[in-house]
Amino acid sequence: ENGAGKTTLLKILCGLTSPSFGDLKINGLNYKENGNQIKEIIGVSADENVS
Numbered sequence: 001e002n003g004a005g006k007t008t009l010l011k012i013l014c015g016l017t018s019p020s021f022g023d024l025k026i027n028g029l030n031y032k033e034n035g036n037q038i039k040e041i042i043g044v045s046a047d048e049n050v051s
Helices: 006-013 031-041
Strands: none
Touching (some): 006 031
């Protein structure tokens, strides 16, 4: 709701969309070069039940 990009980030990490500009880095790893490695080290915790 606040436009921080949470949903967009999850869509990128799931492969549903690509960044339109800039770089996505997690723990210093570039997502374009290390996407699979990044997916191995992150997790998601939903605030509500997801079905």
